[in-house]
Every structure is written in C-alpha cells, then in structure tokens.
Amino acid sequence: MNRRVLLLALSGLVLAPLASCSGGDSGKSGGSAQLLNVSYDPTRELYRDVNDAFARKWQAEKGQKVSFRMSHGGSGKQSRAVIDGLEADVVTLGLGYDIDVIAEKTKRLPANWQARLPSNSAPYTSTIVFLVRKGNPKNIRDWADLVRPGVQVITPNPKTSGGARWNFLAAWGYGRKAGGSDAAAQRYVTQLFANVPVLDSGARGATTTFAERGIGDVLLAWENEAFLAQNELGAGKFEIVAPSLSILAEPPVAVVDENAKKHGTSEVAEAYLRFLYTPEGQEIIAKHFYRPRDAQVAAKHAGRFPQIELLTIDKDFGGWGAAQTRFFSDGGVFDSISGGKSRSGGAR
Amino acid sequence: MSRRSPLQESKAVKWLLIGVAFLYIALILLLPLGTVFYEALRGGVATWMEAVTESNARSAITLTLLVAAIAVPLNVAFGLAAAWAITKHDFRFKPLLLTLIDLPFSVSPVVSGLIYVLLFGAQGWFGSTLQDRGIEIIFAVPGIVLATIFVTFPFVARELIPLMTEQGKSDEEAALSLGASGWQTFWHVTLPNIRWGLLYGVLLANARAMGEFGAVSVVSGHIRGETNTMPLHIEVLYNEYNFAAAFAVASLLAVLALVTLVLKSILEWRHRGAIAARGH
Amino acid sequence: MTAAALLPRLRRKRSAMPGLGLTLGISLLWLSLIVLLPLSTVFVKSAGIGWDGFWQAAGSERAMAAYRLSFGAAFVAALINLVFGLLVAWVLVRYHFPGRRLLGAVVDLPFALPTAVAGIALTTIYSQNGLVGSVLAPLGLPIAYRPAGIVIALVFVGLPFVVRTVEPVLEQLSKEVEEAAITLGATRRQTFLRIILPAIAPALATGFSLAFARGAGEYGSVIFIAGNMPYRTEIAPLLIITQLEEYDYPGAAAIAVVMLMISFTMLLVLNALQVWQRRRSA
Numbered sequence: 001m002n003r004r005v006l007l008l009a010l011s012g013l014v015l016a017p018l019a020s021c022s023g024g025d026s027g028k029s030g031g032s033a034q035l036l037n038v039s040y041d042p043t044r045e046l047y048r049d050v051n052d053a054f055a056r057k058w059q060a061e062k063g064q065k066v067s068f069r070m071s072h073g074g075s076g077k078q079s080r081a082v083i084d085g086l087e088a089d090v091v092t093l094g095l096g097y098d099i100d101v102i103a104e105k106t107k108r109l110p111a112n113w114q115a116r117l118p119s120n121s122a123p124y125t126s127t128i129v130f131l132v133r134k135g136n137p138k139n140i141r142d143w144a145d146l147v148r149p150g151v152q153v154i155t156p157n158p159k160t161s162g163g164a165r166w167n168f169l170a171a172w173g174y175g176r177k178a179g180g181s182d183a184a185a186q187r188y189v190t191q192l193f194a195n196v197p198v199l200d201s202g203a204r205g206a207t208t209t210f211a212e213r214g215i216g217d218v219l220l221a222w223e224n225e226a227f228l229a230q231n232e233l234g235a236g237k238f239e240i241v242a243p244s245l246s247i248l249a250e251p252p253v254a255v256v257d258e259n260a261k262k263h264g265t266s267e268v269a270e271a272y273l274r275f276l277y278t279p280e281g282q283e284i285i286a287k288h289f290y291r292p293r294d295a296q297v298a299a300k301h302a303g304r305f306p307q308i309e310l311l312t313i314d315k316d317f318g319g320w321g322a323a324q325t326r327f328f329s330d331g332g333v334f335d336s337i338s339g340g341k342s343r344s345g346g347a348r
Numbered sequence: 349m350s351r352r353s354p355l356q357e358s359k360a361v362k363w364l365l366i367g368v369a370f371l372y373i374a375l376i377l378l379l380p381l382g383t384v385f386y387e388a389l390r391g392g393v394a395t396w397m398e399a400v401t402e403s404n405a406r407s408a409i410t411l412t413l414l415v416a417a418i419a420v421p422l423n424v425a426f427g428l429a430a431a432w433a434i435t436k437h438d439f440r441f442k443p444l445l446l447t448l449i450d451l452p453f454s455v456s457p458v459v460s461g462l463i464y465v466l467l468f469g470a471q472g473w474f475g476s477t478l479q480d481r482g483i484e485i486i487f488a489v490p491g492i493v494l495a496t497i498f499v500t501f502p503f504v505a506r507e508l509i510p511l512m513t514e515q516g517k518s519d520e521e522a523a524l525s526l527g528a529s530g531w532q533t534f535w536h537v538t539l540p541n542i543r544w545g546l547l548y549g550v551l552l553a554n555a556r557a558m559g560e561f562g563a564v565s566v567v568s569g570h571i572r573g574e575t576n577t578m579p580l581h582i583e584v585l586y587n588e589y590n591f592a593a594a595f596a597v598a599s600l601l602a603v604l605a606l607v608t609l610v611l612k613s614i615l616e617w618r619h620r621g622a623i624a625a626r627g628h
Numbered sequence: 629m630t631a632a633a634l635l636p637r638l639r640r641k642r643s644a645m646p647g648l649g650l651t652l653g654i655s656l657l658w659l660s661l662i663v664l665l666p667l668s669t670v671f672v673k674s675a676g677i678g679w680d681g682f683w684q685a686a687g688s689e690r691a692m693a694a695y696r697l698s699f700g701a702a703f704v705a706a707l708i709n710l711v712f713g714l715l716v717a718w719v720l721v722r723y724h725f726p727g728r729r730l731l732g733a734v735v736d737l738p739f740a741l742p743t744a745v746a747g748i749a750l751t752t753i754y755s756q757n758g759l760v761g762s763v764l765a766p767l768g769l770p771i772a773y774r775p776a777g778i779v780i781a782l783v784f785v786g787l788p789f790v791v792r793t794v795e796p797v798l799e800q801l802s803k804e805v806e807e808a809a810i811t812l813g814a815t816r817r818q819t820f821l822r823i824i825l826p827a828i829a830p831a832l833a834t835g836f837s838l839a840f841a842r843g844a845g846e847y848g849s850v851i852f853i854a855g856n857m858p859y860r861t862e863i864a865p866l867l868i869i870t871q872l873e874e875y876d877y878p879g880a881a882a883i884a885v886v887m888l889m890i891s892f893t894m895l896l897v898l899n900a901l902q903v904w905q906r907r908r909s910a
Contacts, residue, residue, distance in 0.1 A: 036571065044588055071570045072584070076873045078570075083875075085470030085479065086487045086569045101875060106470065157856060159870045198773050199856040201869070204587040212591075213755040215773070232589040329874060335690075338858040357816060362723055369719040370731065372712045376784055377734050379759070380749035384741070387752070422658075429654035436645045439652070443900035447892065448659055450899070451667070453789075454841030454891035456865040457743070457848060459670065459884040466669035466877070473669065497662055506838075510793060510831055513906070514800040517645060530646035545796065552792075555740030561848045562743065579742035586748065598745040605740030609733040617729075 032065040033268045036259075038088035040075035040162060040251070041204050042225050046288040047092070053284060054275045058268065066268055074202050075162035082106070082256065089260045089269045092253040094162035096120075096313070097320035099254050108258035122250035123276035124290035127310055128170040130241040131210065131219040131226045138217045142243050143174040146218060147191040154216035155196060156206040158327070158334050163203035165328060167220040170247040172327070173311040177245060190337040211238070222249065223305070227289035242306040247313070384602055387595035399585075399593035400600050404573045408581035408597070411489070415577065416557040419496040423553050427504025428546070432534070435512035436520065446509070452501040460498050461566025464491055487569030492577065495563040500553040507549030508542055515541055551612050555605045670888070673881035685879035686886045690858055691867055698864040699890065701775055702843030705782035706790075710836050713790025714828075720791070721798045735791050738784050743848030750781055751852045773855030778863065781849045786839030793835035797828050830902045837898045841891040 039047060051068040058066050071078065071086070075094030082088050083105045093099055096114060103109050114121045132140050138151055146153050156164040168189065175188025198215055200206040203225060210219040211233040218241075221229070226240050253273050260266040275281045282297040291305055292298045317323040327333045357365070388396055399405060430449060434442060452460065466472050468485040478485060485491045519541065523533040539546075561579040568575045576584060578601055585594035674682055685691070720732050738746065752758050755772040756765040764771060771777045801824065809819045847865040855861035864887055871880035 041587060069574060070572045072572075072587075073570050074873075080872060080875065081487065081569055083471065084465050084486060085468075085475060105875070157870075160866075160873050196857075197855065199858075201851060201856065201866070202587075204589075205852075208586075208589070213751065213772070214757040215755070229589075330685075330871075330876070330879070335858075365715060366719050366723060366725050368712075369716045370727070373716065373731055373734060375760075376780075376787060377737050379753055380746055380784065381734065381737060381741070383749040383752050383759075384745060387749075426655065426658040429651040429658075432647055433651040433655050437648045437652075439648070443896060443903050445655070445659075446899040446903070447896040448663060450838065450841070450895050451663060451888075451892060453838050454845055454888075454895060455667070456845030456868065456884065456887060458865045458868050459845070459888070462868075462872070462880065462884070463666035463669050466673055466881075467666050494662070494666075498666065501662060507792070507796075510834070511796050511800075514797055520645060524645070534647070548792075552736060552739050552788075555736060559740050559742040579744060582742060583744055586744075594748075595745075598742065601745070602737070602741055605737060606733060609736055609740075610729075612733075 031063065032067065033265050034067050034069060034263075035089045035265055035269055035272060036069045036071065036087060037090050037092060037272075038071045038078050038082055038086060039092040040078055040094040041072055041202060042094075042163070042222060042228070043092060043251075044070075044072050045228070046285065046290065049284045049288070050276065050281060053280060054272055057275065057280070058271065064268070066272075074160065076160070087259045087262070088256050089263060089265050090253065090255050090273060092251070094251050095165065095320060096250070096252050097324050098162065099252055100320065102256070106258075108256050109254055110257070113254045114252060117253065117273060118277055119293045120250055121252040121254055123253060123273070123281065123293055124251065124285040125293065126223045126249045126251070126290050127246045127308060128166050128220060128243075128249065129223045129226050129246065129308075130243060131207075131221050131229060131238050132217065132241055134237055134239060136239055136241065140218050140241055143171060143188075143245070144178070146171075147188065147195060151195055151218065152197050152216040153192060153195045153218055153220065154198065154200075154206050154210045155220040156203050157199040157201055160201045161203055161206075163222055163225070164206075164220075165323075166222070166247055166249045168327065168334065169313070169317060169323065170243075170245070170311070171220075172333075173247060173316060174243070174245050186333065186337065189333075193337055207233070223291070224289035242308050244309065246308045246310055247316075248310040250313070381602060384595055384598050387591060388599035391592035395592050396596045396599075399590075399596035402593075404576070404584075405581060405593075405597055407573045408576050408578045409600070411492070411576070412558050412578040415489070415493050415496050416554050418493050419500055419557045420550060420554050422497060423500050424504050424546070424550055426501070427506075427508055427549060427553075430505040431508035431512050431542075432538070434509055436517050449502050449505050452498050453506075455498075457499065457560070457562025458566065460563040461495050464494050464498075464567050486567050487571075487575060489575070491567035492564050492575065495567050496557045496560055499560050499563050500557045503553035503556060504546070504549035507545050507552065511542055511545040512538075547612060551608050555608060558604065559601060667888070670881040670884045673878050674885050677878040677882070681878065682882045682885075685871065685876070686882040690862070691864070691883060691886075693859045694862050694864040694867050695886070695890075697775065697778070697860075697862065698844045698887075701778040701863075702782055702786075702840050702846075705779050705786055705843050706836050706840035708779070708783050709786045709790045709839050710832060713787055713835060713839075714794055714832060716787075717791045717794040717798055721795060736788050738786075738788055743785065743846065744852070746784055747781060747849035747852035750777075750784060750849065754780060754853065772853050773861065775861060777853040777855070778850055778861065781853050782839075782843035782846060785846050785849055786843050789839040789842065790832070790835035793831045793838065794828055797831040801827055830905065833898055833902065837895055841895060844891060845887060 037047060047070060051070075055066050055068070058064060071081070071088070073081070075098050079091070079093060079098035079102055082091060082102050091099055091102065099113060103111050103113055117123070130140060132138070138145070140146065140151065145151065155167045158164040158168045171189050171192055172185045175185035176182060179185060179188060198209055200209055203222065207219060207221060207225060207229050210216050211229055219226070230238050230240065253276065255266070255269045255273060257266070260269045276285065277293065279294060279297060282292040282294040286292045286297055286301040289304075292301065313320055313323060325332065434445065465486055467474060468478060468491065469475050470479060485494070519537050520533050523537045528536070559579060561583070564577055565580060565583070568577065568580055570576060570580060570584070572584070578597055582594050582597050585597065677685070716731070716735065720728065751772055754761040754777055756762060756770065758772070761770070761772055771780060805823055806819055809823050814822070845865060847863070850863055851866065854863055854866075856866060864883060868880045868883050871883065
C-alpha cells in the first residue's frame with residue numbers, strides 16, 4: 001500500500017512533464033528558410049526589428065518565408081560556441097577578432113571575410129561614451145576626470161567582455177595622446193583601473209551594477225548601450241557625456257559559408273547581411289542608436305550622435321590580432337596593470 | 349513520553365534554538381526568496397502572467413521539464429544501484445567509489461559544461477565523428493540533458509547511502525534467510541524502508557535539474573525559444589533589463605521547488621502512522 | 629573489459645547479500661560514462677601543454693590568489709553552515725513548533741533556485757542600496773563586492789548539504805542510548821557532547837566537505853556579488869572562464885584540474901576516514 005503510494009508519486013513526478021512536452025517541432029519544410037544568427041549581447045533589440053523587416057521584404061521579393069533563430073551572449077563566448085559546433089548561418093559579433101578566430105580554427109569561412117562586405121563588413125558602428133548620474137554631480141567631462149581621486153569608474157572586465165576591450169583601448173588612446181608616449185598611456189590606464197571597484201564579466205552586467213545597484217560615478221559604455229540604458233532604466237536618471245577622444249567600434253557581420261551551404265541558406269544569408277546596408281536597414285540601425293554607415297541616413301540622425309574624434313583599431317592599434325596579444329592576452333598590458341604583490345591593491 | 353523528560357532541553361533553550369534557526373533561515377534563505385517574489389510581483393499580476401506565458405517562456409518551461417524528466421529517472425536507477433552496492437556489501441576501494449560519486453558536487457559548474465564540449469564539441473574527441481553523421485549533442489537537447497545528469501548525479505545516491513548505512517542489513521538478511529529472493533527482498537523490505545529517503549532524493553535531484561545554470565549555459569548555445577532552459581531564459585530577460593519578467597520566471601521555479609517540497613512534507617505526514625508502525 | 633570482469637578483484641569476501649555484481653556493475657558503468665570519461669578530457673587537455681605550460685596557467689600568482697579566495701571563502705562558509713546547519717537540523721528533528729514544516733521545506737531552496745537568480749537576489753539585498761546592505765554599509769561593514777559577499781553566497785549554496793546529511797542520521801539516532809546516559813547521571817550537555825555528537829560526526833563531516841567542495845567551485849551565484857577584481861575578489865572559476873575567453877582551452881583545463889584534485893583529495897580522505905571508522909566500530 002505504502003509502496004504503491006510512493007511509486008505513484010514517483011511516476012507522477014516523472015511522467016507528468018513527459019506528457020506535457022510532446023510535439024512542438026519547428027517546421028523547416030517547403031518554401032521556407034531558417035537562419036541561425038549568432039550575435040552578441042547588445043544587439044537583441046536591433047535584430048528583432050531587422051529580422052521582421054527583412055522577413056517581410058524577402059517574402060515580398062522571393063515569395064519565401066524566412067524565420068530566424070537568435071542566439072545572444074558575450075561576443076567571445078558566442079564565437080567559441082560557433083567554433084565548438086554551433087551551426088550559425090551568420091555571425092554578428094562585437095569585434096573582428098572574434099570572427100577571425102572562427103575563420104582560423106574552423107575554416108568555415110575564408111580568412112579575408114572582412115573584405116567581402118562594404119565598410120569592413122561593419123554595417124553599423126558605435127563608440128565609447130560616459131554615462132553619468134543626473135546632473136553630473138562629479139562634473140565628469142573627459143577622460144582626465146576619470147582618474148581624479150574619489151571618482152569611481154564602472155567598466156566590465158576586458159578579459160571577458162568585448163565591449164570592455166573597446167573601453168580599454170579608447171582610454172589607452174587618450175592616455176597616449178595626452179601624455180605623448182606609451183609609458184604615459186600605461187600610467188593613465190593604471191590610474192584609471194585603480195578607480196574601478198567592480199569588474200563585471202559583461203557589458204550588461206556592468207550597466208546593471210551602475211544603474212540598479214548604484215555603484216560608481218561613471219560607466220564606460222557603448223554609445224548605443226548608453227542610450228538604451230537611459231531609455232530602459234529610468235529616463236532622466238542618467239546623462240551621456242561625450243569625451244574629447246574615443247574609438248570607432250566596428251561590430252562586424254559575416255556569413256559562415258560552410259554552415260550556410262550545409263543548410264542551403266547561402267543566398268538568403270548573404271541577402272540578410274546586405275539588407276543591413278540598405279537605407280531601410282540603416283534606418284532601423286539608427287533607431288537602435290548605432291551609428292549608420294549610409295551618409296544620407298547618418299546626416300538625418302546627425303543631431304543625436306555627438307562629433308567625437310575617433311581612433312580606429314586598424315590605424316592606431318595595428319588591427320585586432322596585434323591589440324589582443326599586446327593588451328589582453330595572458331601577461332599582456334592589462335594583466336600587468338591589474339596589480340599583483342608589487343602594487344598590492346588590497347589588504348592581505 | 350512526558351513533556352518534561354530529561355531528554356528535553358528546558359523550554360527556554362528550546363525556544364532559543366528555534367528562534368536562532370528561524371533567524372538564520374530567514375537571513376540566508378527567506379530574504380532572497382522574498383526578494384524574488386517581491387521583484388516578480390512588483391509590476392502587477394498581469395505582468396507576471398504575461399512573462400510566464402509568453403512563447404519563449406513556455407518553450408523554456410517545456411524544455412526544462414523534458415530535461416528533468418530524462419535526467420532524474422536515470423539517476424534514480426543509478427542511485428539505487430550504487431546505494432545497494434555500497435551499503436549492503438563490503439568491498440575494497442569503497443571510499444574511492446563514494447568519492448567519485450560525490451565528485452560532481454565539487455566540480456565547478458563551468459567545468460561540468462566544458463567537459464562535454466571537449467568531448468562532443470566540433471573540436472572535441474568525438475566531434476568530427478558526430479558531425480559527419482549529423483548527430484547534434486552540444487548546443488542541442490542531448491547536451492543539456494548530459495550536463496544535467498552530471499550535476500544531479502550524486503543526489504539520489506547521497507540521500508540513500510547514509511540512510512541505508514544507518515539501517516544496516518539485518519532486515520534484508522532476515523528476509524533472505526526466510527527464503528525470499530534478492531528482488532523480493534529489495535522490493536518488500538528495502539524499498540519500503542527507504543521510500544522517504546528515495547522520494548527526497550528524487551525531489552532534490554529534480555529541483556536541481558530544473559535550476560542548473562552554469563553547466564547548462566556552456567552547452568546550450570542560447571538559441572531563443574529552442575535551447576534556453578528556464579534559468580537561461582531568466583538570464584536573457586535580466587540582460588534585456590526586463591527585471592520584472594526575469595524574476596517572474598524565477599519565482600515560477602521557486603514555486604515549483606516549494607510545491608514539491610511541501611508535497612513531500614504532506615506525504616510524509618499522512619503516512620507517519622505507517623512509518624511509526626514499522627519502526628524498529 | 630566489462631565492469632563485471634573487475635568485480636572478483638574488488639570483492640573482499642563472499643557476502644550473503646545478493647546483487648553486488650548487478651548493482652556495482654551498473655554503478656561503475658554509469659559512473660564511467662557520465663563522470664569519469666568526460667572528466668578525463670580536462671586531464672588530457674591540460675597534459676597537452678606540458679609541465680611548464682601547466683604551471684604557467686595554473687600556478688601563476690593571480691591563480692594562487694584566486695584559489696586562496698575560492699577555497700578560503702568556501703571553508704569559512706562551510707564552517708558557518710556546520711554550526712548553524714546542525715542547529716537547524718536539530719530543531720527540525722527534535723522539536724515540534726508552528727512553522728516547522730515550512731522551515732523544513734525551504735532548506736532545500738538553494739538546490740532548486742537557479743544559482744544565478746540567487747546571486748542576483750543576494751546582490752540586490754546586500755549591495756549598498758539594498759535592504760540589508762544599506763543598513764550595514766554605513767556601519768563600515770560593506771558586504772557586496774567584497775570577500776564577505778562571496779561567503780554569504782556560499783553559505784546560501786551550502787546550507788542544505790549540512791542540514792540534509794545530518795537530519796536523517798539524527799532521526800535514526802535511538803533515544804535509548806541517550807536515556808541510558810541520563811539514567812547514569814550524565815547531564816544534557818555531556819550527553820550531547822559524548823553520545824550524540826560522536827554519532828552524527830560522520831554525517832557532519834560529510835555535510836561540511838560537500839558544502840566546502842561545492843562552494844569552492846561555485847560560479848553562478850558568486851559572480852554577481854563578488855566584484856571580480858584580480859587578486860582581491862576574483863574567484864578561481866572566473867579564471868577558467870577568462871582562459872576560455874582567450875581560446876586557451878588547455879590553460880582553462882589546467883586550473884580545472886588543480887581545483888578538481890584539491891576537492892577530490894579532501895573528499896577521499898573524509899570518505900576513507902568514515903569507512904574506516906565504521907569498520908572499527910562494527
């Protein structure tokens with residue numbers, strides 16, 4: 001009797017879920033195509049709109065239904081997933097290095113992928129700006145203000161976040177310009193990171209720490225993320241400050257040829273990425289606070305994006321491969337400034 | 349038994365201990381739990397309903413239940429076998445076996461996902477073989493199930509082993525000497541004795557299977573509406589600054605956990621008479 | 629090369645109890661497939677970079693600081709849970725009071741709540757603008773983004789391990805021995821220290837070591853509240869993630885191996901002690 005009760009309970013626990021989850025397969029048949037877009041964190045809202053617009057256009061032009069599977073996460077993590085076998089038709093990541101590694105390790109797209117689409121395969125750009133609290137109580141105007149004593153700076157960890165690498169390079173660029181040498185740049189970023197109390201692993205985590213937990217006086221953020229945070233996390237609570245110098249962030253896109261070929265989606269995948277360069281695509285891009293490439297669309301939205309002197313990764317840092325090795329690899333510049341015994345930031 | 353038996357502490361000590369226990373549980377467990385519900389319902393019941401019935405949430409719930417439904421029974425079978433072998437028999441290397449069973453508890457969730465990537469990922473040991481045959485393990489349901497089995501691996505066995513050790517094997521020996529077969533002994537003697545422990549183990553394994561985040565995150569691929577379990581869906585919502593919805597789905601998991609645990613308590617209570625009657 | 633072929637060697641003496649072959653066979657097979665084979669990948673992977681590479685990744689000053697923090701915080705948290713977990717288990721088993729069932733039910737919560745949710749909730753409470761944090765921070769006791777925050781998260785994660793291993797043993801503990809002790813004139817305290825504590829010591833040790841081992845590897849709940857500053861609040865599992873981020877799988881595997889070996893050794897010693905003690909007392 002008791003055993004029966006027990007068995008009943010056990011089998012109930014086991015069977016109830018099983019019964020509730022039969023069926024529900026996504027159809028891949030007939031005149032329809034499906035694209036897996038493996039992207040990084042800040043593009044969720046952007047691609048939701050892009051996907052809808054492109055699906056409508058493709059249906060109208062080719063009579064084919066196209067549906068999307070989206071995967072978002074930290075740029076490096078996403079790149080690793082594709083290397084380990086996540087069969088992305090297209091990748092839309094945070095920095096070129098992450099796609100370079102996919103090309104190098106899997107050979108599923110050619111090494112010169114970045115030359116295949118216009119503008120370095122980056123249909124939209126962004127830059128690094130400051131997000132400060134309402135009224136700018138610490139009066140933060142430029143990079144020099146970030147190293148003042150008593151100013152707390154929030155940035156994610158450059159070792160784990162693509163966005164944070166842009167932050168770091170922009171800061172380095174300022175330090176080098178202001179001090180005239182790499183040594184001065186190193187001194188500057190060392191001081192800067194001494195003012196950082198928390199290193200979140202990703203950009204959105206850092207924004208949450210700054211906005212929701214109330215930690216820090218200034219957040220280093222992608223421009224589009226700063227706009228989004230302003231809108232989503234309480235209008236009027238934050239202000240955006242444009243520094244005198246920043247960096248041109250170019251988040252690139254690419255078709256992963258072998259995967260698309262395998263899925264029979266080469267044509268639609270290519271058209272999807274090219275759609276981003278059309279005026280319609282560029283409008284959506286501007287709507288989500290990325291800087292459009294198209295001159296006309298850019299001119300239309302010029303009022304929103306402040307003019308900032310922008311460094312570029314290729315001209316000023318010798319490309320991502322070189323920058324990654326020099327600054328962010330094990331034993332690189334970032335490791336040397338984050339202090340061991342020699343600097344002893346904390347009590348032992 | 350009288351109230352003032354010398355086995356009881358004085359009333360003051362008793363209530364002090366109870367008070368401390370409550371305070372501790374409140375600070376460590378109830379406060380976070382309360383936060384989850386508070387944040388979940390802050391936007392109102394309608395927002396909550398929408399967050400947990402929206403299509404991506406539904407598919408995450410379905411996937412989570414499916415994964416638990418596969419992982420838990422497998423670990424029950426293993427747990428029963430391991431506990432029987434360890435507690436009813438004597439053999440060398442027993443500490444080693446025990447330790448290996450505990451091991452998944454101590455493996456960082458990050459690593460428990462990573463090992464399956466190293467095994468079945470495109471660059472892994474079996475990666476190219478699987479890819480040639482078009483079999484998807486990593487970034488698909490099988491990978492999530494494997495990672496879940498790994499993290500819930502010790503729960504049933506760990507629940508049963510101390511219990512069965514404490515009970516000894518005299519009951520079974522008596523049954524065997526009376527001519528019962530091994531299966532009969534297990535079925536009529538051992539199982540009734542351990543049923544609550546077993547149920548407990550199942551509930552815990554089930555709860556953990558549904559709640560696992562780190563390991564599953566590594567092998568999931570994070571495809572919306574497809575390979576996102578509930579914990580991963582929560583992360584997605586949180587990263588979209590959709591805190592209310594994130595906590596709504598989290599509260600659903602918490603409710604699920606609480607319901608199963610209360611269910612267990614009720615079962616236990618209703619059958620207490622039966623347990624007492626069998627008590628040795 | 630089946631598990632069954634190994635059995636005669638594992639068998640100490642012929643037992644009257646049936647089913648050893650079957651159950652041990654199933655256990656070993658399942659263990660090998662789910663735990664041993666997958667875990668062997670990290671050993672093979674880290675072996676690929678040789679001894680020097682291994683220590684460069686796993687033995688750096690920064691890694692050492694991270695191990696110290698992870699294992700240190702896990703130890704403190706397990707110690708706290710040892711004391712209060714025993715207290716909770718005691719109260720649950722020995723006393724009847726309103727709310728007991730509720731108390732019993734929520735103990736398992738940390739198993740069930742996704743670790744990330746726990747981490748977010750704890751950070752919300754203990755950060756400087758949170759419910760508890762806003763009270764403690766002005767007193768000079770900041771918790772979030774400090775080692776103290778890590779300990780809090782690990783206390784949360786580890787509590788059920790202690791309570792749930794001690795509870796069943798406490799329940800089974802026969803009252804006759806206690807009664808006998810009291811009859812012989814022992815005080816309540818002596819009874820507890822000399823009779824009860826030794827009886828539940830193995831379970832306590834198991835609970836402690838499980839909570840400790842689990843805490844050392846914990847990632848999801850800690851990462852939100854830790855602060856993640858190198859040398860100060862950076863936990864070892866984060867270093868593994870960092871290595872992965874650089875596509876350095878062998879380096880990540882090397883750190884994983886170090887952590888695994890520490891936990892494994894500790895669990896093995898404890899389990900051996902217990903089996904040994906049981907044999908001696910049997």
